[in-house]
Amino acid sequence: MGLAKRIIPCLDVDNGRVVKGVKFVDIRDAGDPVEVARNYDRQGADEITFLDITASSDDRETIVHVVEDVASEVFIPLTVGGGIRTVDDVRRMLMAGADKVGVNTAAVFNPDFVAEAADKVGSQCIVVAIDAKSVHQPGEAPRWEIFTHGGRKPTGLDAVEWAAKMNALGAGEILLTSMNCDGTKSGFDLALTRAISDAVSIPVIASGGVGNLDHLCDGVLQGGADAVLAASIFHFGEYTVEQAKQRMQERGIEVRL
Amino acid sequence: MQRIAVIDYGMGNLRSVSKALEHVVDADCEIRVTSDQALIADSDRVVCPGQGAANDCMRQLAACGMDAAVRQAISDGRPFLGICMGLQVLLTASEENGGTPCLDILAGQVKRFSHGMRDAATGNLLKVPHMGWSPVAHAGKHALWADIPSQARFYFCHSYYVVPDADDLAVGQCEYGQSFAAVLAKDNIFACQFHPEKSARDGLQLLANFAQWSPSSQH
Numbered sequence: 001m002g003l004a005k006r007i008i009p010c011l012d013v014d015n016g017r018v019v020k021g022v023k024f025v026d027i028r029d030a031g032d033p034v035e036v037a038r039n040y041d042r043q044g045a046d047e048i049t050f051l052d053i054t055a056s057s058d059d060r061e062t063i064v065h066v067v068e069d070v071a072s073e074v075f076i077p078l079t080v081g082g083g084i085r086t087v088d089d090v091r092r093m094l095m096a097g098a099d100k101v102g103v104n105t106a107a108v109f110n111p112d113f114v115a116e117a118a119d120k121v122g123s124q125c126i127v128v129a130i131d132a133k134s135v136h137q138p139g140e141a142p143r144w145e146i147f148t149h150g151g152r153k154p155t156g157l158d159a160v161e162w163a164a165k166m167n168a169l170g171a172g173e174i175l176l177t178s179m180n181c182d183g184t185k186s187g188f189d190l191a192l193t194r195a196i197s198d199a200v201s202i203p204v205i206a207s208g209g210v211g212n213l214d215h216l217c218d219g220v221l222q223g224g225a226d227a228v229l230a231a232s233i234f235h236f237g238e239y240t241v242e243q244a245k246q247r248m249q250e251r252g253i254e255v256r257l
Numbered sequence: 258m259q260r261i262a263v264i265d266y267g268m269g270n271l272r273s274v275s276k277a278l279e280h281v282v283d284a285d286c287e288i289r290v291t292s293d294q295a296l297i298a299d300s301d302r303v304v305c306p307g308q309g310a311a312n313d314c315m316r317q318l319a320a321c322g323m324d325a326a327v328r329q330a331i332s333d334g335r336p337f338l339g340i341c342m343g344l345q346v347l348l349t350a351s352e353e354n355g356g357t358p359c360l361d362i363l364a365g366q367v368k369r370f371s372h373g374m375r376d377a378a379t380g381n382l383l384k385v386p387h388m389g390w391s392p393v394a395h396a397g398k399h400a401l402w403a404d405i406p407s408q409a410r411f412y413f414c415h416s417y418y419v420v421p422d423a424d425d426l427a428v429g430q431c432e433y434g435q436s437f438a439a440v441l442a443k444d445n446i447f448a449c450q451f452h453p454e455k456s457a458r459d460g461l462q463l464l465a466n467f468a469q470w471s472p473s474s475q476h
Contacts, residue, residue, distance in 0.1 A: 001391075001392045001408060001432075002376055002377075002378065002391065002392075002432055002433070003383075003387065003389050003390070003391045003413075003433060004389060004390045004391070004410060005389075006389050006390070041457065046389065046390055068272070071272060071273050071276060072272075072276045073276075073280075075273070075277050075280070075454060075455060075456070075457055075460060075461055076412070076455055076456075076457050077412060077414075077452075077455050094270050095270070095272065096272065097270060097272045097273050097276070098270070099270060099273070099414070099455060119310075121308070121309060122308050122309040122310060123386065123416070124308065124386050124388065124414045124415070124416070125308065172386055172388070173386075173388065200384075201372060201382075201384060201385060202384055202385070202386065203384045203386070203388050203389070204384075224381070226384055226388075226389070227389070256390040256410045
């Protein structure tokens with residue numbers, strides 16, 4: 001036995017509440033981050049990621065309290081992303097009980113921020129989120145570009161080169177989301193996942209496009225991902241984390257059961 | 258009523274450690290997150306967590322006098338739990354940051370995982386940090402293993418690992434490209450590379466065992 005591949009449910013949190021309609025039958029309040037996190041812990045989730053989508057900066061403090069509340073009751077690793085721009089933001093999340101902090105746009109506009117944050121709090125705490133979109137034409141060699149602002153703004157940065165650069169600057173992990181696949185339920189962009197995974201020496205979390213349990217397996221087996229992140233297939237009760245792990249095990253992937 | 262001190266030297270996520278302890282101890286047990294030497298000296302048990310780089314950890318320990326507090330707690334024979342960097346700082350020296358002298362309470366070195374390690378079974382490249390859930394094999398009996406099966410998975414997050422001079426200090430072994438010591442134990446010290454406070458049921462069990470451990474009467 002060795003290191004298990006991880007399954008990470010991702011929760012969108014807006015102003016302290018879980019949104020995007022979590023539909024568990026067995027919890028009282030599907031908007032309560034603590035209840036939802038506890039439920040995923042019981043199902044055997046290996047980590048939980050919170051993405052803070054609170055629009056108003058005045059309300060950003062609420063995510064700190066969410067992290068404090070969850071970290072007081074759920075004893076598995078927690079990652080928080082969204083709106084992280086300074087080393088102080090990183091520290092505040094860690095002090096609240098997060099284990100890792102996801103940085104995205106801030107890294108694109110100021111890559112040295114990754115180096116500074118990794119230097120101050122340790123690489124293991126810094127997850128660089130990469131939103132990439134396929135930009136090659138049919139017949140061309142594959143190429144993916146980094147996009148910001150929910151996939152609307154191109155940056156001109158090559159995703160594979162960027163991932164390697166983030167690795168070199170001290171990122172501890174890459175959270176890779178395919179903007180082409182996100183929301184499609186057609187599976188991860190496996191070529192992208194494989195290209196990034198082969199380009200870096202740090203773990204890669206595949207995200208975006210999961211529609212069934214075999215998609216999770218493909219991300220690991222074909223994409224080379226170290227962990228797989230999904231939201232809707234778990235939130236809507238289509239599958240439990242436990243079922244996902246059983247499927248992964250059937251396909252020869254080592255998981256924590 | 259017992260008191261457990263969680264040493265605060267400004268390195269890492271102490272809230273998770275204190276909350277996990279609160280979750281498993283009796284209601285009348287006091288958990289103190291502190292950098293006050295007097296409070297630590299007055300506690301029944303001491304936990305030393307820690308994250309970050311070795312040189313920063315050693316500098317911070319010394320800056321708040323916590324190196325002395327660690328030595329005192331250990332020489333007093335009080336149960337001492339080191340977690341992650343709280344394990345590594347006990348060794349003689351670390352390779353990190355171009356070589357960092359540590360507390361030298363347990364003789365041995367802290368080394369970095371090498372690049373290009375491959376999984377023996379699958380041939381896949383092993384990423385560093387070693388991040389996630391790996392099984393820990395018991396290498397000898399210990400009171401803190403009570404109700405925890407050998408090969409239970411714990412959450413790891415590290416790029417460096419400990420190599421004690423004396424093999425028999427390792428009471429837990431883990432495989433990541435090679436076999437390494439996941440837990441060192443000696444007398445009243447139990448120090449683990451993994452994070453019990455983030456390791457779900459088995460991690461909480463280990464913390465509960467620590468809160469009841471009497472090193473003098475059982476080992």
